[in-house]
Amino acid sequence: MSINRKIITKNAYRITKERGKTALRVRVPGGHLPVRHFETIKLIADKYGNGSVHITTRQGFEIPDIDFKYIPEINKIIRPVLEDLELSIGVDIVELHKGYPAAGTRNIAACIGNRVCPFANYDTTDMAISIEKEVFPNHYHVKIACTGCPNDCIKAHSQDFGIIGMTEPQYDESRCISCQACVKNCKKKVTEALTFKNYSVVRDEKRCIGCGECAMKCPVGAMTRSSKKYFSVVIMGRTGKKNPRLAMPFMKWAEKDVVIQVIKNTYPFIDKYIDKSLVKEHVGYIVDRVGYKKFKDIVLDGIEFNDELEVAESINFGGYWYERNNCFEKPV
Amino acid sequence: MSNPYLPVEAKILSFKDETDIDRTYRIKCDIPVNGGQFFQVSLPGAGEAPISISDFNEDSVDLTIRNVGKLTTEIFKLKVGDKLFIRGPYGNGFNLAGLENKKLIVIAGGTGLAPVKNVINHFCKNRDKLKSFDLILGFKSPEDILFSKEIERWKSLIDVILTVDKGEKSWKGDTGLVTEYIKTLGIEAGPDYSVIVVGPPVMIKFTTMELLKNGISENQIIISLERNMSCGIGKCGHCKIDSRYVCLDGPVFDYIQAKNLID
Amino acid sequence: MGYRLKPKYFDDVLSALSKHYDIMAPALMPFETRHSAQEVVGYRKIESLKEIVVDKKTFFSPKEILFPPRETMFYFTDSKIRESEYEEKNKIILLRTCDLNGIERLKNMFLNNGDVKDNYFKRRFESTKFWLIECDDGFDSCFCASMNSNKADSYSTAIKFTEEDILVDSNDNMFSELFKSYGVEEDYKVSFIEKNKLEVKVPLSENINPAVFEHDIWQEYIKRCIACGRCNTSCISCSCFTTHDIIYDDNKRRGERRRVWAGCHLDNFSIMAGGHDYRTKNGERMRFKTMHKIYDYHKRFGKHMCVGCGRCDDVCPEYISFSKCINKLYDIIEKENDK
Numbered sequence: 001m002s003i004n005r006k007i008i009t010k011n012a013y014r015i016t017k018e019r020g021k022t023a024l025r026v027r028v029p030g031g032h033l034p035v036r037h038f039e040t041i042k043l044i045a046d047k048y049g050n051g052s053v054h055i056t057t058r059q060g061f062e063i064p065d066i067d068f069k070y071i072p073e074i075n076k077i078i079r080p081v082l083e084d085l086e087l088s089i090g091v092d093i094v095e096l097h098k099g100y101p102a103a104g105t106r107n108i109a110a111c112i113g114n115r116v117c118p119f120a121n122y123d124t125t126d127m128a129i130s131i132e133k134e135v136f137p138n139h140y141h142v143k144i145a146c147t148g149c150p151n152d153c154i155k156a157h158s159q160d161f162g163i164i165g166m167t168e169p170q171y172d173e174s175r176c177i178s179c180q181a182c183v184k185n186c187k188k189k190v191t192e193a194l195t196f197k198n199y200s201v202v203r204d205e206k207r208c209i210g211c212g213e214c215a216m217k218c219p220v221g222a223m224t225r226s227s228k229k230y231f232s233v234v235i236m237g238r239t240g241k242k243n244p245r246l247a248m249p250f251m252k253w254a255e256k257d258v259v260i261q262v263i264k265n266t267y268p269f270i271d272k273y274i275d276k277s278l279v280k281e282h283v284g285y286i287v288d289r290v291g292y293k294k295f296k297d298i299v300l301d302g303i304e305f306n307d308e309l310e311v312a313e314s315i316n317f318g319g320y321w322y323e324r325n326n327c328f329e330k331p332v
Numbered sequence: 333m334s335n336p337y338l339p340v341e342a343k344i345l346s347f348k349d350e351t352d353i354d355r356t357y358r359i360k361c362d363i364p365v366n367g368g369q370f371f372q373v374s375l376p377g378a379g380e381a382p383i384s385i386s387d388f389n390e391d392s393v394d395l396t397i398r399n400v401g402k403l404t405t406e407i408f409k410l411k412v413g414d415k416l417f418i419r420g421p422y423g424n425g426f427n428l429a430g431l432e433n434k435k436l437i438v439i440a441g442g443t444g445l446a447p448v449k450n451v452i453n454h455f456c457k458n459r460d461k462l463k464s465f466d467l468i469l470g471f472k473s474p475e476d477i478l479f480s481k482e483i484e485r486w487k488s489l490i491d492v493i494l495t496v497d498k499g500e501k502s503w504k505g506d507t508g509l510v511t512e513y514i515k516t517l518g519i520e521a522g523p524d525y526s527v528i529v530v531g532p533p534v535m536i537k538f539t540t541m542e543l544l545k546n547g548i549s550e551n552q553i554i555i556s557l558e559r560n561m562s563c564g565i566g567k568c569g570h571c572k573i574d575s576r577y578v579c580l581d582g583p584v585f586d587y588i589q590a591k592n593l594i595d
Numbered sequence: 596m597g598y599r600l601k602p603k604y605f606d607d608v609l610s611a612l613s614k615h616y617d618i619m620a621p622a623l624m625p626f627e628t629r630h631s632a633q634e635v636v637g638y639r640k641i642e643s644l645k646e647i648v649v650d651k652k653t654f655f656s657p658k659e660i661l662f663p664p665r666e667t668m669f670y671f672t673d674s675k676i677r678e679s680e681y682e683e684k685n686k687i688i689l690l691r692t693c694d695l696n697g698i699e700r701l702k703n704m705f706l707n708n709g710d711v712k713d714n715y716f717k718r719r720f721e722s723t724k725f726w727l728i729e730c731d732d733g734f735d736s737c738f739c740a741s742m743n744s745n746k747a748d749s750y751s752t753a754i755k756f757t758e759e760d761i762l763v764d765s766n767d768n769m770f771s772e773l774f775k776s777y778g779v780e781e782d783y784k785v786s787f788i789e790k791n792k793l794e795v796k797v798p799l800s801e802n803i804n805p806a807v808f809e810h811d812i813w814q815e816y817i818k819r820c821i822a823c824g825r826c827n828t829s830c831i832s833c834s835c836f837t838t839h840d841i842i843y844d845d846n847k848r849r850g851e852r853r854r855v856w857a858g859c860h861l862d863n864f865s866i867m868a869g870g871h872d873y874r875t876k877n878g879e880r881m882r883f884k885t886m887h888k889i890y891d892y893h894k895r896f897g898k899h900m901c902v903g904c905g906r907c908d909d910v911c912p913e914y915i916s917f918s919k920c921i922n923k924l925y926d927i928i929e930k931e932n933d934k
Contacts, residue, residue, distance in 0.1 A: 174665055
């Protein structure tokens with residue numbers, strides 16, 4: 001059997017452990033899917049696969065147990081999904097009948113966001129779609145996810161770019177009844193950014209993470225949400241076999257356009273610094289190698305910053321190295 | 333229209349420490365008052381609190397204040413000649429005329445003695461206006477006894493039982509709860525009795541139960557409720573119990589009325 | 596006699612009146628409160644008809660216009676006291692029947708409970724005109740008819756918003772003149788809702804005995820209620836307040852005494868000097884509120900405090916329904932009574 005593995009992989013098909021069998025990965029930007037596409041997924045799984053589908057951690061579908069020979073046929077069947085989820089949002093796909101044009105930059109995942117969740121500070125699916133439009137198709141391996149609030153249900157902290165919704169609490173002192181609901185809650189659940197002074201609420205801007213809890217708790221609408229939506233961006237989190245680590249804060253109080261522009265600028269950064277001798281160097285390891293400062297200079301280049309934006313001066317990435325983690329012993 | 337929330341100044345004429353944490357301030361005040369009423373006492377910046385009138389004469393009022401919070405701590409820093417701010421008096425107070433020609437028993441627990449002190453003084457002065465007059469005073473410990481000098485004076489005029497819940501060996505007087513001494517009064521059921529009970533809610537509850545056992549009927553009992561009055565004029569809602577506002581309709585209630593007030 | 600006004604002429608009336616009045620009406624608030632991307636309808640100053648929201652109930656009641664959540668009572672400098680000034684424009688409030696009745700309930704407390712009047716409420720109340728918005732069917736959680744607050748007569752002007760036009764009927768000469776010059780005569784009289792989707796049966800006061808206060812019904816709320824106080828703050832008839840003294844940071848000799856809304860479900864409401872709190876359990880607070888709203892206020896003022904606006908049902912994050920609580924209480928009491 002002769003197949004071009006690289007072409008197959010870029011077409012969103014996987015080399016599986018079973019020779020001759022592949023699996024198709026269907027991406028769902030923002031993790032929200034019109035249910036009519038289940039018909040297509042079902043059709044492919046029933047006709048070409050084994051009648052089952054795996055729900056991926058990145059909110060896609062992986063249809064396994066497909067013979068390689070059916071790829072061209074399946075690419076035609078998957079077309080309406082591509083048209084609806086990619087083309088219609090502005091993703092540039094020239095040859096729709098040929099299936100997915102890339103698989104490197106992974107599906108942009110999103111928690112359920114403010115369409116449903118009471119905590120979420122923005123429409124995460126909408127944001128994910130906006131990002132998808134800018135970065136897909138792309139062969140560089142980049143993981144991005146959007147989460148509505150610092151609860152981080154989508155695990156933005158294990159992504160290359162984790163986008164976390166923020167709101168800037170607006171305090172109307174004339175409506176405040178000094179009940180301290182916000183203050184007590186912030187102390188208990190968040191960062192103790194709010195204190196009670198002279199029967200009013202004082203917010204420590206350095207401590208505030210813009211989670212919006214205070215606005216949720218206020219029974220009089222004295223503490224409300226900002227009409228502008230902000231984002232904090234955590235970067236270069238990862239799992240893997242060398243140095244797993246949580247993403248670290250890179251920007252806060254960024255506007256949507258700034259976030260998207262930074263992600264876009266990351267691709268030329270990768271292009272310039274990636275070690276092509278390696279199989280596929282992940283962006284986090286590139287940043288480790290060339291340094292945060294270079295990364296920062298390149299991704300922030302040419303961006304029109306919003307006034308509120310703050311960027312990390314330096315980042316001390318943590319995590320652990322498997323090879324250095326040797327203090328194990330047999331239990332006694 | 334005058335604003336009922338604006339306090340007026342009242343000069344401190346003198347003060348006297350009752351216990352480590354209770355102090356009686358005599359303030360200059362010629363507003364007519366009744367025993368059992370209270371003032372809203374404040375210091376701008378420190379807050380306001382209801383303080384019952386422990387005694388008065390034509391141009392002064394005594395306020396016995398327990399140091400338990402921010403406001404009272406500030407008040408305790410004041411000297412003679414300094415000013416307190418007051419609004420009031422509020423509440424109904426005791427109806428002295430209604431007690432005349434009665435066999436009067438006053439049972440007071442702890443700081444509950446303050447609001448009823450004027451009634452005691454009044455009838456000590458006008459002993460002939462009562463058929464009999466008994467006093468049972470209960471405090472936690474000898475250190476908590478309020479108005480000790482006046483109690484000595486009352487003892488010389490009427491029958492006074494002064495008891496503490498718990499006393500050290502040096503305490504020579506009675507010990508035990510006020511309820512234990514009710515039967516020693518030798519009450520013979522009859523229409524002439526009037527009993528005033530003032531003190532914390534639990535004390536009022538058990539004292540009235542004991543009184544009823546000893547032949548006093550419900551309509552002969554008068555109580556004074558302690559509550560968190562705040563505006564003093566029936567607006568703020570803090571002291572509402574059932575359909576009554578303690579600041580307007582109380583703090584003195586007939587027991588029959590009060591027992592049906594459920595919070 | 597009433598008038599029919601075209602929207603643009605109604606706007607002209609509003610703009611003519613705005614010289615003398617702030618016109619306060621249900622409208623979208625310029626903020627998001629609890630949740631993002633969720634509109635909040637509340638009371639604010641409006642300038643045109645298109646701002647008025649009539650297809651949704653307001654989250655907050657219009658009581659905040661007459662009884663602000665935070666209000667300075669007086670200022671002090673050392674020991675000199677200066678009453679807070681009142682320089683606001685006269686107001687017109689567009690409100691529904693339940694709320695107008697609710698304001699009557701507030702008036703009872705602030706002006707008629709005891710001999711002394713609350714002059715902060717009084718000065719606002721006396722400089723306000725009430726325009727009644729005619730209800731179509733009401734909203735799902737409304738039960739004004741059950742509380743006898745589906746009718747009102749103490750309004751200056753009644754308004755009906757129809758698809759095309761605005762119908763008005765005013766008892767106020769000044770307003771009538773204006774309407775006359777901008778509209779055409781039409782025989783319009785306000786009509787009231789006779790029946791809500793929701794019916795609430797209120798137990799008779801005489802059937803409420805001490806056992807009711809001890810009943811198990813309140814146990815449920817010990818766990819369910821989280822004491823957030825939204826039922827109090829959204830309620831048109833809740834009028835409790837607490838006073839605080841503030842010393843200014845920039846000048847320690849100066850400060851103010853202010854009052855803020857308090858509520859029986861909020862902490863610190865029932866706390867006494869020395870720290871004793873006589874209602875710590877949330878079930879006790881629910882009982883206290885319920886009895887006040889549908890029992891003891893009535894004993895004192897001859898009308899139930901609750902006007903059935905249903906806002907407490909709408910805003911409770913724990914989905915505790917006050918109307919359901921009243922109905923449960925009714926069933927319990929009537930069952931007892933049958934025995």
